[in-house]
Amino acid sequence: MKVVALAGGVGGAKMADGLARVLPAEDLTIIVNTGDDFNHFGLRICPDLDTVCYTLAGLANSLTGWGRSEETWNALDSIRRLGGPDWFQLGDKDLGTHLERTRRLSQGEPLSKIVRDFSHSWGIAPLVLPMSDQPVETWVETQEMGWLPFQEYFVAQQCQPRVKKFAFKGVEQSLPAPGVLDALEQADCLVICPSNPWVSIAPILNVPGIKESCEGICVRVAVSPIVGGKAIKGPAAKMYEELGIAPSVLAVAESYRGLIDGLVIDAVDNSCRDELEAMGIHVLVTKTVMQDYIDRMNLAKETLEFCQKLMLYKGRQ
Amino acid sequence: MKVVALAGGVGGAKMADGLARVLPAEDLTIIVNTGDDFNHFGLRICPDLDTVCYTLAGLANSLTGWGRSEETWNALDSIRRLGGPDWFQLGDKDLGTHLERTRRLSQGEPLSKIVRDFSHSWGIAPLVLPMSDQPVETWVETQEMGWLPFQEYFVAQQCQPRVKKFAFKGVEQSLPAPGVLDALEQADCLVICPSNPWVSIAPILNVPGIKESCEGICVRVAVSPIVGGKAIKGPAAKMYEELGIAPSVLAVAESYRGLIDGLVIDAVDNSCRDELEAMGIHVLVTKTVMQDYIDRMNLAKETLEFCQKLMLYKGRQ
Incomplete structure (x- = not known):
């Protein structure tokens, strides 16, 4: 079963890691949001790509979810002493990634090639792809x-x-990175990781051709980033509220209406099951909060079993 | 007594630090070589300026003479793991300096202003000036x-x-940094630090207007970077040899002929005294190898006393 996962930062990275732990490497492709990428101190910084890669490589800081484990902050301390901008947390190990990526980009290499080489250096088995080689700005x-x-x-x-x-500035002119459309065309299942629908998944789906290719995949499921009306991490719940929508698994289902067959929700949201099914969405109720590697693997396994059931169900129709 | 010192990297930085320890801050200006400056990973790196500033600020690595004390190397380790170029030693603390300097340069600020602000942040009392705000490449x-x-x-x-x-590419089009000509015009003494005459001092002297202004200073002395036919650090002796010149204090005197009144040489070179004097150069023989702060201060004190004697001598003529 060929699986493509769409991922943003911390939550997406954990889910992607769970999938990587239970699937053969050749069956998994992870397409990562690059709408958060930005330039800082002349460096090209790709927060979601780095979070996904560090997590898959076992290099991530397990307390914060982002950045590197056993990180030091000497460069940032130097910058601070000189009165420079210190609002973005630039760890020393992390800086090495930004410096080498920026150096290679400035030589004209596409981001997708750099990510492939970095993945290889870090011992990451599944294919990790940026959504696009062109800059898109959220x-x-x-x-x-x-x-x-x-x-x-x-x-x-x-x-x-x-x-x-x-x-998403520049998204209309952007192209899916090499490999993205191939992976989507060959996929049996699409898994939308528990990432922010507004600012992590929407940029990916807005790259011309990606949403259409997703719609062609046999089974498409999302894992809700909203649990009990709250986001595990980040501003997703706050964004729903500010946009006049009660944050809930129903709101997530609405965000992905027409795109997903199934939604994975946490046990605390069990009461929403009937309403989701009334929307025509199949539901898996399980533990979606990932506190350790076991949680990541269990969620990945159950999500994939859910996909298989949906494939059988669709086959019978 | 107003003093201007010309300095390159390690040896120049130690001498400049000695001068800073014995002179009132307002009486000392240090003009630093920027011919070694280069771009690496998109960062603007100014090795001699940083060595001088780190040394004056007490932030330098006292073992190597360059770089920062208590440095870490996590960014460079990251770069190495990704297969990036690791031939230039980029310490984490040092990287903060390069990042903030590059950020400010990219906003159009002149290097001399950035150096002034960095000096202030680092608690450096004397005025440190780059030789030029324009890039000059050795x-x-x-x-x-x-x-x-x-x-x-x-x-x-x-x-x-x-x-x-x-x-020195670009030197003909370069201008002395703001403050350089003023400092030279107001100086009573010029001290050429024990830096490489070919690649540390020559770039400074080649910036249009600097050599001419130096020639107008009442007393001009150099401290020989060659001791017993060898360079304390760096390739100066090797360069003399490869250019067909025996490396010696006589060769140093020859390099600065017409520019200096006096040369400070080490006791091991005492035998060259007569020959130097026959060249019309006054000589101070002392300990010129600086192993600790006391050595730096002693060399600075004796050099300044030598300058005072030469001023009196010139006054009597």
Whole structure:
């Protein structure tokens, strides 16, 4: 069974890692959001790609979910002493990634090739692909501060301003990275990881051709990033509220309406099951909060079994 | 007594630090070579400026003479794991300096202003100036490999190729950094630190206007970087040999002929005294090898006393 996962940062990375632990490497492709990518100190920083890769490589900081384990912060301390901008957490090990990526990009290499080589160096078995080799910029329109580039909203403003709208600059002109459409065409299942639907999954789906190719996949499921009306991490619940939508698994299902056959929800949201099914969405109720490697593997296994059931069900129709 | 020091890297930095320890801050200006500056990973790296500033700030690695004390190497380890170029030693603390300098340069700030602000942040009292705000590139013509940019020759090739000639690209179009000509015009003494005459001091003297202004200073002395026919550090002695000149304090005097009134030499070179004096150069024989702070201060004190004597002598003529 060939699986493609769409992933943003921390939650997506954990789910992708679970899938990587239970699937043969050749059966898994992970397509990662690059709408959060930005330039800082002249470096090209790709937060979601790095979080996914560090997690798959076992290099991630397991406490924060982002950044490197056993990280040091000497460069940032130097910058701070010189009065430079210190709002973005640049760890020393992490800086090595940004420096080498930026060096290779400046020589004209496409991001997807760099990610493939980095994955190889880090011992990552499944194929990890950026959604696009072209830069796409997620912007957030806020009540208080107007349009903000994503990292300014997310890190510098700590998601405080209320959101009104999202835009993905450059997405219309972007192309799926080499390998993305092939993977989607060959996939039996699409798994949308528990990432933010607005700013992690939407940018991927907006790259011309990706959503259409996803729609051609036999079985498509999402794992809800909303559990008990809250986001495990990040501003997804807050965004739903600010957009006038009660944050819930129903809202997640609505976000992906027409795209997904099934939704994986946490046991705390069991009461929403009937309503989801009334929307025509198949439901798997399980433990979706991933606190350790066992949780990641269990969630991946159950999600894949759910996909297999849906494949059989679709085959019978 | 107003003093201007010309300095390159390690030896120059130690002498500058000695001068800073014995002179009132307002009486000392240090003009630093920027011909070694280069771009690496998109960062602007200024090795001599950083060595001088780290040394004056007490932040330098006292074992190597360059780089920061208590440095870590996590970014470079990351780069190495990704197969990136690791020939230039980029410490984590040091990286913070390069990142913030590059950020500010990219915003159009002149290097001299950035150096002033960094000096302030680091608690450096005397005025430190780059020789120029315009980029000047030192290139080395070698027997074996043709023309090499300085860092390629110095670090990547470890000074192995034999030198034939030097060039300072861009120097004709460069201007002395703001403050350089003022400092030289107000100076009573010029001290040429024990730096490499070919690749540390020559680039400074080749910036249009600097050599002419130096010649107007009442007393001008150099401290020989050659001791007992060898360089304390770096390729100066090897360069003299490859250019067909026996490395000695006489060769140093020859390099600065017409520019200096006096030369400070080490006791091991006492036998050259008569020959130097026959060249019309006044000589101070002392301990010039600086192993600790006391050595730096003693050398600075004796050099300044030597300058004072030369001023009196010139006054009597």
